[in-house]
Amino acid sequence: MKRDVMADRGAQNTPTSGESLLFLTDEQLRRGIEAMFFAYRGFTADPDRILENYAYGRAHHRAIHFINRSPGTTVNNLLAILGVTKQSLNRVLRTLVQDGLVDSRVGTRDKRERHLYLTEAGVNLERELSEAQRVRMRAAYRAAGPEAVSGFRTVLEQMMDPELKHHYIATTECTK
Amino acid sequence: MKRDVMADRGAQNTPTSGESLLFLTDEQLRRGIEAMFFAYRGFTADPDRILENYAYGRAHHRAIHFINRSPGTTVNNLLAILGVTKQSLNRVLRTLVQDGLVDSRVGTRDKRERHLYLTEAGVNLERELSEAQRVRMRAAYRAAGPEAVSGFRTVLEQMMDPELKHHYIATTECTK
DNA sequence: AGCTTATGTCAGCCTTGTTGACTTTCCAAG
DNA sequence: CTTGGAAAGTCAACAAGGCTGACATAAGCT
Numbered sequence: 001m002k003r004d005v006m007a008d009r010g011a012q013n014t015p016t017s018g019e020s021l022l023f024l025t026d027e028q029l030r031r032g033i034e035a036m037f038f039a040y041r042g043f044t045a046d047p048d049r050i051l052e053n054y055a056y057g058r059a060h061h062r063a064i065h066f067i068n069r070s071p072g073t074t075v076n077n078l079l080a081i082l083g084v085t086k087q088s089l090n091r092v093l094r095t096l097v098q099d100g101l102v103d104s105r106v107g108t109r110d111k112r113e114r115h116l117y118l119t120e121a122g123v124n125l126e127r128e129l130s131e132a133q134r135v136r137m138r139a140a141y142r143a144a145g146p147e148a149v150s151g152f153r154t155v156l157e158q159m160m161d162p163e164l165k166h167h168y169i170a171t172t173e174c175t176k
Numbered sequence: 177m178k179r180d181v182m183a184d185r186g187a188q189n190t191p192t193s194g195e196s197l198l199f200l201t202d203e204q205l206r207r208g209i210e211a212m213f214f215a216y217r218g219f220t221a222d223p224d225r226i227l228e229n230y231a232y233g234r235a236h237h238r239a240i241h242f243i244n245r246s247p248g249t250t251v252n253n254l255l256a257i258l259g260v261t262k263q264s265l266n267r268v269l270r271t272l273v274q275d276g277l278v279d280s281r282v283g284t285r286d287k288r289e290r291h292l293y294l295t296e297a298g299v300n301l302e303r304e305l306s307e308a309q310r311v312r313m314r315a316a317y318r319a320a321g322p323e324a325v326s327g328f329r330t331v332l333e334q335m336m337d338p339e340l341k342h343h344y345i346a347t348t349e350c351t352k
Numbered sequence: 353a354g355c356t357t358a359t360g361t362c363a364g365c366c367t368t369g370t371t372g373a374c375t376t377t378c379c380a381a382g
Numbered sequence: 383c384t385t386g387g388a389a390a391g392t393c394a395a396c397a398a399g400g401c402t403g404a405c406a407t408a409a410g411c412t
Contacts, residue, residue, distance in 0.1 A: 023322045029310045038344045039332035112389040134205045140334035146199045151327020156215035158316035168214045288358045
């Protein structure tokens, strides 16, 4: 029983590697998997607490974040980034517009499109949320140091789905 | 108002640092935040696809993972790790026991406790799920290299809630 | 004997995801 | 100019998986 597990642990290192790839053992990978799990919990904990006061959820936070990141983005663009259905996103956007946090303006060039902007109230909530998140991220970065941060981002980028990666990359590459 | 944002961006580097803390700019932090968002999506994508075939969700995956990690764990211990209510966990465990993936045995020392074990079928599903996740993690690790992996784990550990961190640490420290 | 703990369960609610069907608006190609 | 299709919005229904509150049972502890 227990020995099966240990057998797995011992057999995963294919003979292709000598011993320089100890960081690729199944045990190391499992540690990484759990690190992602626990860290993501911490990562979302602060915004979640704040959102409770506004009767909003993570879905609202995501919308607010990406509208703030690229003001004037269209609904379709947001759909591609968030990877949810338009019905799901629309429900969130509707409440945000109703509550006066998001401004939805009909496109000038293509009037079918709606361009999304944060209102002043929206900007305020975005700042409250992202500042809480930045506080934690800043503490983690500071404690870990620049080299660790570089490695952190490198691994995370490798973990992204290639089709979704450009949403992350595009942020600083092309201002467009 | 808008100037506050710019003021923030400019002022976030406290004078305590000269210029060695460029990795702590708000822009760098935002990149880190989005990296977490997109990477977590990739991180869960493969298991999610597999779970659809079994009509299970992420909640089942989490339970299976941690029961596999520490066989014989109690319900209360699992509750502490997962951070959900017992009703929520119980709903998941019930289906897993009914479906013959998890074995729930009354404790010998304390008969109030239930000790949880994966059945053979449970082990098989766990392996299918974790192998998919390991494939992605392994690829990311391999592409990023050992130093990056070290930094990755360091930052993630810093990001965890201190009260939850021991669930991660305890994994390899004490076999108990 | 009585309090506490561990677990399970029922009922109901919320958020956030899904699908399917339908409408309106409007660009663009025939 | 008309029509096809894309973009967006809406309604309805449903499911997963969180939550709370209340309650039951069994078992350990004092």
